[in-house]
Amino acid sequence: MSTVADQANPVHVRSLRKRYGPVNAVEEVDLDVRSGEVFALLGPNGAGKTTTVEILVGVRRRTSGDVRVLGRDPAEDAPEWRARIGVVPQTTGAYTDLTVREVVEHFASFYPAPLPVAEVIDMVGLGKQARKQAQTLSGGQARRLDVAVGVVGDPDLIFLDEPTTGLDPVARREAWDLVRYFTGRGKTTVLTTHYLDEVEALAQRAAVIVNGRVVESGPVTELGGRRATPAAVSFARTDGLRAGLPALPDDAVVEEAEGLVVVRTHHPTEAMAALLPWAAASGVRELPDLRIHRPSLEEIYLDLIRSNQEGGVV
Numbered sequence: 001m002s003t004v005a006d007q008a009n010p011v012h013v014r015s016l017r018k019r020y021g022p023v024n025a026v027e028e029v030d031l032d033v034r035s036g037e038v039f040a041l042l043g044p045n046g047a048g049k050t051t052t053v054e055i056l057v058g059v060r061r062r063t064s065g066d067v068r069v070l071g072r073d074p075a076e077d078a079p080e081w082r083a084r085i086g087v088v089p090q091t092t093g094a095y096t097d098l099t100v101r102e103v104v105e106h107f108a109s110f111y112p113a114p115l116p117v118a119e120v121i122d123m124v125g126l127g128k129q130a131r132k133q134a135q136t137l138s139g140g141q142a143r144r145l146d147v148a149v150g151v152v153g154d155p156d157l158i159f160l161d162e163p164t165t166g167l168d169p170v171a172r173r174e175a176w177d178l179v180r181y182f183t184g185r186g187k188t189t190v191l192t193t194h195y196l197d198e199v200e201a202l203a204q205r206a207a208v209i210v211n212g213r214v215v216e217s218g219p220v221t222e223l224g225g226r227r228a229t230p231a232a233v234s235f236a237r238t239d240g241l242r243a244g245l246p247a248l249p250d251d252a253v254v255e256e257a258e259g260l261v262v263v264r265t266h267h268p269t270e271a272m273a274a275l276l277p278w279a280a281a282s283g284v285r286e287l288p289d290l291r292i293h294r295p296s297l298e299e300i301y302l303d304l305i306r307s308n309q310e311g312g313v314v
């Protein structure tokens with residue numbers, strides 16, 4: 001059920017479906033992207049992310065469902081609505097013999113209040129290439145130009161479809177800074193990506209799409225029951241350690257196999273506070289292979305995909 005507050009969100013989607021002939025690319029997608037956040041769309045190849053984004057930005061028609069983007073139905077494609085939306089599509093633009101500066105100036109001219117062209121070119125790290133013909137840029141540089149073109153209109157809502165694919169690590173960080181720059185100006189970002197470090201660095205909330213359906217959505221810190229998953233404190237048994245274990249937190253579950261002790265608990269600090277004096281009292285100054293492990297977003301994500309995709313390829 002959607003509330004009035006949900007409908008006021010920059011992106012509001014209910015029961016979205018898209019068929020390409022016999023292919024159900026999008027089966028059932030509900031989304032709410034809140035104002036000012038970075039919202040990540042995750043999912044394996046072919047899950048339906050790009051199709052969803054294309055419908056949200058008005059370049060593809062949906063089969064059915066309720067879609068509101070900045071309060072309008074994207075299918076109307078109203079010019080004043082389009083001017084408030086920035087898009088960096090998945091595929092790099094085919095640029096002609098114009099220079100980088102000319103390309104960005106050209107796109108800036110479509111918008112009522114664009115950002116200063118030179119600033120945008122600098123922000124995406126193409127300052128040195130501003131006079132270069134766009135078609136001679138490297139793949140990563142062309143991707144930066146895509147980002148410049150997508151943001152030069154100073155949009156309220158930005159859709160970035162795999163914006164950092166093909167970028168070197170430095171350029172990726174620069175792209176992240178650009179997203180943060182827009183977030184700092186109160187703008188909203190929808191980010192499609194396969195990089196989970198990018199999600200952790202930038203996004204507040206995310207949805208995971210598998211086979212055209214949202215299988216999980218919510219705060220990035222809570223995806224897949226992440227917050228509810230216990231930490232694992234582990235170490236290798238070594239000579240000298242007293243038999244048994246000290247008193248551990250009430251919720252602790254202990255597994256011991258092949259000399260490795262694993263204590264699963266929501267209170268790893270308490271567990272450590274018990275284990276360290278116990279080891280010291282045994283005369284063991286270093287517990288071998290001592291680790292505290294919390295599941296990473298990547299582990300959570302892979303579990304989610306596996307449990308929702310029988311026999312599929314991640």
Ligand SMILES: Nc1ncnc2c1ncn2[C@@H]1O[C@H](COP(=O)(O)OP(=O)(O)OP(=O)(O)O)[C@@H](O)[C@H]1O
Nearest residue numbers: 020023024025043044045046047048049050051052
């Ligand atoms: N124009 C089209 N005609 C027919 N089928 C299509 C078309 N575009 C996409 N599809 C199919 O729809 C499904 C969803 O594709 P989509 O590109 O939306 O996935 P995606 O999640 O963006 O994947 P990726 O992560 O690889 O970009 C796939 O099965 C794809 O083959």
